[in-house]
Amino acid sequence: MKQTRGFAMVMAVGTLLTGAPDVLARDTAPSDVAPKVSLKSGHAVRCGDTLTESTILTHDLNCPGSAPYALQLDGADVLLDLGGYTIRRTGPEVPGTFGIVVTHARMIRNGTVQGFGYGIDVSFSSTTANLRLHELSLLDNGYGVYSESQTNFLITHCRLSGNGRGLGSTFDASTGVFDVRSSIFTHNGIAMVADYHHIDLFDSTFTSNGLVSDCFGGSLRFRASTIAWNDAVGRMLVDQGPHTCGEMRFENSLIANNAAFAPADRPVWVTNRLAMINTMAVSNGLGLQASALTVYVDGNTFHDNGGGLTLSDLPAPVPVPLTGIVRGNQFLANDGDGLRVQPPSTPTVIDNLALNNTGFGIYAPTAFDGGGNVARNNTAGNCVGIVCAMD
DSSP: OOOOHHHHHHHTTTHHHHHHHHTTTTTTTOOOOOOOOOOOEETTTTTTTTEOOOOEESOOOOEEEEEOOOOOSSTOOOEETTTTTTTEESSSTTTOOEEEEEEOOOOEEEEEEEEOOOEEEEEETTOEEEEEEEEEEEEEEEEEEEOSSSSSEEEEOEESSSSSSSEEEEEETEEEEEEEEEEEEESSSSEEEEEEEEEOOOOOOOOSEEEEEEEEESSSEESSEESSOOSSSEEBBSSSSSSSSEEEESSSSSEEEEEEETTTTTEEEEEEEEEEEOEESSSOOOEEEEEEEEEEEEEEOOOOEOOOOOOOOOOSSSOOOOOOESSSSSEOOSSSSSSEEEETOOEEEESSEEEEESEEEEOOOTSSEOOOOOEEEEESEEEEESBOOOO
């Protein structure tokens, strides 16, 4: 994998992560003020209990994997405060063990859940419409958070580490949104699985995961986030049926030093829509290959990657040419072509800059030429299919 020539160079573009008022101001941050609720002392709480009142733990819970769950929450408007303590599985690992099972609750906060098959599970019978998870560490679980319901999640200031999968849900049996803010995902096998869920990420960090995102029936949106030093960024599936990634979207984010954008078993991103806006892709081991119906790629920088950006039609019995906008991007010192548009794709290519790539600067024989493109010092040639100025 390529290494950045001084990671400080990348982080110097601070406006990517902090200076996007047109995007970041759209959604207000959730309040971190503790809800005004009377918390019952959890002094007598034991493994296997069902809590029907808001409770604060006063001690760790070390629960055998043989129990049906460590705790169950089942009461109107229940808030569980872990009090900084840990709920952990002890003894031999048993498949399908549950940490906290949510049948009805509104918030879990301030502590650690470790070592279960499902750290926090919102059950199929849950009547919880909205659940907030705040300042939790979800460690070494099969799934950190798992949904079997129609619940919408707000996940703030959490750490998900060492899980087989950080976020996941039951395919074709659960819907909702994972709204994730200011959280850290590290050393997970797969950080997030988006099947029937939309996952919206803001100000979050993904490092040292095997795979950051697996999208095969939902959609993902990264805003002002950092994705660095992972094995692969995304794996996607499109069959124009239930197994279809609706959209992959990146805004004002940093994608750096990952071994690859996609894993070897699915090396091309396939999604109905790809959007990348004001994002930096720097020193990744391979280039980004994407097939989509439409693209909106605007204001990004691809620098020093093992390849540039390659766009192509979705595979189909009767291919539909990819359309959309590729505008105002910089393709700098990548191995291979800076930008390649595979025929018969027809995006509009406008105001892009391609410098010092080892292949062509811009290779786009079937694209629409929107003008304003500049290319120079590219080894194989500057532009094919469109007119590029030298300066």
